[in-house]
Amino acid sequence: MREAEAGLKQRVPEAEVFEHNPRRLYIRIPRERLTEAAKFLHRERGMRLAICTGIDTREGFEVLYHFSEDTTGTMYTLKVLAPKDDPRVDSQAPWFPAADWIEREMHELLGIDFPGHPNMIPLLTSDTDWDKSKYPLRRDYERRNEAHEQ
Amino acid sequence: MSSRRIVPIGPYHPLQEEPEFFKLIVEGETVVDLEINLGYNHRGHEFISPELTYDQIPFLVERICGICSNSHPLATVLAVEDICGIKAPPRGAYIRTIVHELERVHSHLLWVGLAGHFIGYNTVWMWAWRYREHILEVFEMITGNRNHYAANKPGGTRRDILPEQIPQILAALSVAEKKTMMLTNAVLDDPVIRARLERVGVLTREQAVAYSVLGPTARGSGYDIDVRRDEPWDAYGEIPFNVIVCKEGDVFAKAKVRLLETFESIRIIRECLSKLPDGPIEARIDEVPPGEGIGHAEAPRGEVFHYMRSDGTNRPLRHKVRAPSYMNIASNVVAVKGGSIADAALTLAAVDPCYCCTERMAAFEDGKLKLTGKDLLRLSWQKTEQIKERF
Numbered sequence: 001m002r003e004a005e006a007g008l009k010q011r012v013p014e015a016e017v018f019e020h021n022p023r024r025l026y027i028r029i030p031r032e033r034l035t036e037a038a039k040f041l042h043r044e045r046g047m048r049l050a051i052c053t054g055i056d057t058r059e060g061f062e063v064l065y066h067f068s069e070d071t072t073g074t075m076y077t078l079k080v081l082a083p084k085d086d087p088r089v090d091s092q093a094p095w096f097p098a099a100d101w102i103e104r105e106m107h108e109l110l111g112i113d114f115p116g117h118p119n120m121i122p123l124l125t126s127d128t129d130w131d132k133s134k135y136p137l138r139r140d141y142e143r144r145n146e147a148h149e150q
Numbered sequence: 151m152s153s154r155r156i157v158p159i160g161p162y163h164p165l166q167e168e169p170e171f172f173k174l175i176v177e178g179e180t181v182v183d184l185e186i187n188l189g190y191n192h193r194g195h196e197f198i199s200p201e202l203t204y205d206q207i208p209f210l211v212e213r214i215c216g217i218c219s220n221s222h223p224l225a226t227v228l229a230v231e232d233i234c235g236i237k238a239p240p241r242g243a244y245i246r247t248i249v250h251e252l253e254r255v256h257s258h259l260l261w262v263g264l265a266g267h268f269i270g271y272n273t274v275w276m277w278a279w280r281y282r283e284h285i286l287e288v289f290e291m292i293t294g295n296r297n298h299y300a301a302n303k304p305g306g307t308r309r310d311i312l313p314e315q316i317p318q319i320l321a322a323l324s325v326a327e328k329k330t331m332m333l334t335n336a337v338l339d340d341p342v343i344r345a346r347l348e349r350v351g352v353l354t355r356e357q358a359v360a361y362s363v364l365g366p367t368a369r370g371s372g373y374d375i376d377v378r379r380d381e382p383w384d385a386y387g388e389i390p391f392n393v394i395v396c397k398e399g400d401v402f403a404k405a406k407v408r409l410l411e412t413f414e415s416i417r418i419i420r421e422c423l424s425k426l427p428d429g430p431i432e433a434r435i436d437e438v439p440p441g442e443g444i445g446h447a448e449a450p451r452g453e454v455f456h457y458m459r460s461d462g463t464n465r466p467l468r469h470k471v472r473a474p475s476y477m478n479i480a481s482n483v484v485a486v487k488g489g490s491i492a493d494a495a496l497t498l499a500a501v502d503p504c505y506c507c508t509e510r511m512a513a514f515e516d517g518k519l520k521l522t523g524k525d526l527l528r529l530s531w532q533k534t535e536q537i538k539e540r541f
Binding site: 020021023024026046048049050051053055064066068070071072073074075077096097098100101102109123124125126127128136137 | 187188189192194196197232235359360361362375377380381382441442443444446453455457459467468470472476477480
């Protein structure tokens, strides 16, 4: 087992690791433990945040934090799940500036809340007349509506 | 009363010709803070991609950027191949590597030209773009297009490199290498360029790590990352090359990294052409199983990252695209702080934000070519002579 994986298991015992191939690890953790796990990967293991992906799935909103370990070329993906009726994931931006923009973008496109974010203003639609209650990457978004036809 | 003022650069900056809004907050001549507004050019690729099939998506993501137009499709097909657990056959892998490195050469020459333009050194701009032309002609020969090459498809490549094209590619590379060497010596030795670029827009290693910047922006700050070496794909594991790293973190270091990388790319292309294996250029993909895939490739500006989730149909469920500029532009907030307003435009351009502007002119009349490139050159000389006479 890899050192980073073992260290993470020690910090977050609930972590479920799925190995897609030797260089792609997907790690499912409870959302309350995200900050701890991300801090471990970045600060102690020196990994770089590649990006975050938000997905609207049947179980809820999945937020994926892709960390890249450049010394071995392995991608560690932390997966947290936020239920549909309570779409909240703790913000990583206060301690990690690389997460700032992407969390703003996910808030805007998927409607996930990031409590603790220092500057939660829209990133892409800041000075347009976009309807703030519409989230285009959600499954229930009307793909062919009047706004599209115009 | 506070002495803070806002100097806006954008949304359409006359120098950068790019829709991004930088609000410089200044005290006197010094920049104390920066606000960045994005979204003027948002085209919703992540929204469109799940409506297309896996074969169509490379054509969509190719249009994200005209300069990185090989990196995005490459990362997409790597993600699809990661889901399926297959690899491109050797010949396809080598051809993909050649096209990818050719793109780095042309993109770096483009940036050097723009940097020259930004500091008012238009001779550098004209010459760098003239040398880039040789590379674009190679692209036209092997892929059919000067931009938007459409070279990648899931499982391999779309077009083969014919044996009779190899001498022509090598000849074009020799010309480009000789000229780039001349340009590199001229740029790195020029006292005016050094004075203008050194200690400007410094990004320290700690800041580079905190903002997770990529590519030459990171390597110019001593942050030694390169996906080609760290996680080799296609032919990169078999071809030796050096990763150029500079410690200073200023604009000059970034220029140095880009110029020296060009020679490494030319070396990789030569090596690939000499080792080009025989065999098929693509592997067959019958169906994409449910699952997740990540593809990342080192574009000229840094790592391009694509995440794809499949549910077993012929369209992806989710496709996340991250271009390198997304991380690099955010780091401008710390890079411009403490500098003067005059240096700001240069610092903002040093991370090489993308835009596409490659055009070529040909005048036709009644279906016949009226003016060739040589005629245009002659006309331009005539015009210069006329202007000389007038003054």
